[in-house]
Amino acid sequence: MMEDELIKIWQSSPEVERIKFEKSRLMLDMDSSLKRIHRFTKYDILIGQIAAITVFLVFLLYIYFVPPVLAKIASFFIAILAVWHLTKLRKLKKGKPKETAANYLEYLKQNRHYLKTLIKITKTLVSGYALISMPGYFLFITGFYLDQIVDGSLFIKMVLIGAVGHIAAFIYTLYILKKIYRPRLQKIDELIKVMEE
Template sequence: MMEDELIKIWQSSPMEEQIKFDKSRLMLEMQSSLSRFNKLVKHGILIEQVAMIIAIPVFLFYIYFVPFVLSKIASILIVIWGIWYFIKLKEWKRKKPTNLTKNYLDYLYESRNYLVMLKKWGDNAIYWYILPTILSVILFLFGPILAGKLNNKMIAIMFVVTISTGVFTYIWGKWRVKTQYIPRLKKIEELIKVMEE
């Protein structure tokens, strides 16, 4: 009963009031969506940073203690990539939009630019994330393989695990772009159009 009365009141109100209500509803929905998304991104960046903090010293250790030349080269490459990636993560963390901007429209523009940047990096993850790590791991494995320290079964298992991890990471990254970035970008674009009217 109460809901029907509210709908009648809303329908009988002037068009300007209805538009204001729709605009504020869209703003609240977008704010909630962006807040959840920013928490997910913050959590993801933190996990990746911790992984790099662990991986870099491990591969520095391998550079010194692993006797195989190819494994040493791969370890050096992984350390260089890990440092680059850690710096990139800090950069992404800094670029996150804040609510302290001049007005809501500026916040939407910042959020859109941030999402576009993350989407671009997500779309190209095969080149900067997946291939460098897979190729480095394979190069690392070739050290003991060429020295005859691994049997064929172990070699097959390691290659299958490495390639499977890369394929899973690629599919998961594409899924994230499709389900998290693109829908939010569309909603932001719609809200920006409404706000500019």
């Protein structure tokens, strides 16, 4: 009954009031969406930072304590990749928009810029993993195989585990880009367009 009355009020209200109502509904939806994305990125960045520091420390130890030369070289490159990853995550953390913008439109524009940066850095990190991390991992285990520390069957298992892990991380990142970041960027663009009209 209440819903029918609201529909009647909606239909009888002037066009200007409908537009104001539609804008406010879009703004509330966007606020909720932005809060979720900021919460998600906060924890994602935190987990990424912990992982990067852990990887850096572990592979720094490997440089000194692992005997194969190829494994030492790979450990060095992976440690550098971890530091690079950490700097990208810190850039993202610092770029998070503040809720104290001059007005709501400015806040939306800041969030649009943040999401574009987030997408760009995420793509860069995926490229870094494909070009450095995966070859580094394979170089690392190849060093053990060539120094005859591991046999052929263990080497193949390690290659498969590494390939599956890297592919899973790649697919997860593509999923986040496609299902979380880009749809919110599109919603922000739409709302900015509505508010500027």
